Amino acid sequence: MQELVGRCKECKKQIFCNDGFINGVVLEDKHLICFNCFDKEQEQSVDHND
Numbered sequence: 001m002q003e004l005v006g007r008c009k010e011c012k013k014q015i016f017c018n019d020g021f022i023n024g025v026v027l028e029d030k031h032l033i034c035f036n037c038f039d040k041e042q043e044q045s046v047d048h049n050d
């Protein structure tokens with residue numbers, strides 16, 4: 001079963017919870033962000049050492 005949890009704070013995409021598994025990330029400030037935008041934020045905040 002699928003339950004709407006909220007929207008991504010970046011792209012406004014709807015984020016669902018599938019059988020207890022959320023297809024996004026809940027941030028410390030309780031905002032939701034999808035995996036795509038989360039990855040982008042991680043890339044921007046992490047130094048690449050390769």
Ligand SMILES: [Zn+2]
Pocket residue numbers: 008009010011012013033034035036037038
């Ligand atoms: Zn997003």
